Amino acid sequence: MSKAITPTLRGTRAQEDYLEQILTLIENKGYARVVDIAHNLGIAQASVTGMIQRMDADGLVAYEKYRGVILTEAGEEIAREIVRRHESLVEFFALFGLDEHSIYDDIEGIEHHMSQPILAAIQALTGELERQPALLERVKKKIAGCA
Amino acid sequence: MSKAITPTLRGTRAQEDYLEQILTLIENKGYARVVDIAHNLGIAQASVTGMIQRMDADGLVAYEKYRGVILTEAGEEIAREIVRRHESLVEFFALFGLDEHSIYDDIEGIEHHMSQPILAAIQALTGELERQPALLERVKKKIAGCA
DNA sequence: AATATAAGTTAGTTGAGACTATATTTTGAT
DNA sequence: ATCAAAATATAGTCTCAACTAACTTATATT
Numbered sequence A, B: 001m002s003k004a005i006t007p008t009l010r011g012t013r014a015q016e017d018y019l020e021q022i023l024t025l026i027e028n029k030g031y032a033r034v035v036d037i038a039h040n041l042g043i044a045q046a047s048v049t050g051m052i053q054r055m056d057a058d059g060l061v062a063y064e065k066y067r068g069v070i071l072t073e074a075g076e077e078i079a080r081e082i083v084r085r086h087e088s089l090v091e092f093f094a095l096f097g098l099d100e101h102s103i104y105d106d107i108e109g110i111e112h113h114m115s116q117p118i119l120a121a122i123q124a125l126t127g128e129l130e131r132q133p134a135l136l137e138r139v140k141k142k143i144a145g146c147a
Numbered sequence C: 001a002a003t004a005t006a007a008g009t010t011a012g013t014t015g016a017g018a019c020t021a022t023a024t025t026t027t028g029a030t
Numbered sequence D: 001a002t003c004a005a006a007a008t009a010t011a012g013t014c015t016c017a018a019c020t021a022a023c024t025t026a027t028a029t030t
Helices: A013-029 A034-041 A045-057 A073-094 A104-110 A116-131 A133-146 B013-029 B034-041 B045-057 B073-094 B104-110 B116-131 B133-146
Strands: A061-063 A069-071 B061-063 B069-071
Touching: A013 A034, A013 A045, A013 A069, A013 A073, A034 A045, A045 A061, A069 A073, A073 A104, A073 A116, A104 B104, A116 A133, A116 B133, A133 B116, B013 B034, B013 B045, B013 B069, B013 B073, B034 B045, B045 B061, B069 B073, B073 B104, B073 B116, B116 B133
Parallel strands: none
Antiparallel strands: A061 A069, B061 B069
16 A cells, blocks of 8 residues: 555665665765764664674675675665655755754654655645745744744 | 653653554543554554553553553643644645545654654644645645656 | 784674463453 | 353563674774
């Protein structure tokens, strides 16, 4: 029923977090080290090793002991999808003056649970609000009143 | 930093799901049976018993063997908050023609991860879109194009 | 080239939260 | 009041994903 548009066999939620970090690290630094993944996710190094082995078994990454990790095609596809969602959400919430840092936990939660139609709705709304500063201002005022 | 407005010690995500179901059942039928909670959450009865005992230990529900479950004050506060979020999200996504059933999984995911400012933003946007059918139509067209 | 330090791995444990199979208790019908 | 059926509880197991402690490999400095 709620089959994703991309019919990828998505990993677990935690695995998606790992994939996102790994892709980001590879794009920023050229490689993804266990220690950096652990640091970025706020968990212990040993936990990362364990998960990477599971993800290798699941075909999401290619892993060789003491050498680096790289994404498989399947893993990269999922990673890019998550990053795309993350960025859409940051862009959306930034409209309301919420900075990326203060909404990090929210986005973390939401990005794993957003179906394609909902993502499309968010993106469409982002576009409209960017084009209508007056509307955006009204919304922001209401938010200020609530908080 | 991301302290909730309601400074409640929220339960785990799973516990929030239970609380939501329990509150809904109590309001609809006057009581919450284990068998109904299990059915609504799509899990086994025995799993519910186990969780309810944990939640009793955590002070979220009051539980007596073979008698019913009721919410404590703390539990009810959390339950009402989750229900409120759930309803706000349904209202929002319904704007775009997405029915409650088809977005159930999304909302399930999101409702546990939404901070107060983001909830306020969603609610404010819902209000604006209800008042601007033309804008809503444009957004809906874009969504149709994406899917 | 030797060795200190950083990075990575292994082993063993924990807790959440689900499961099945098996009791036990409550309830409703006779 | 009895007894079958429905509801609930217990016991024991499983997986995921984290942890610490201890060990191994890689690297960098001299």
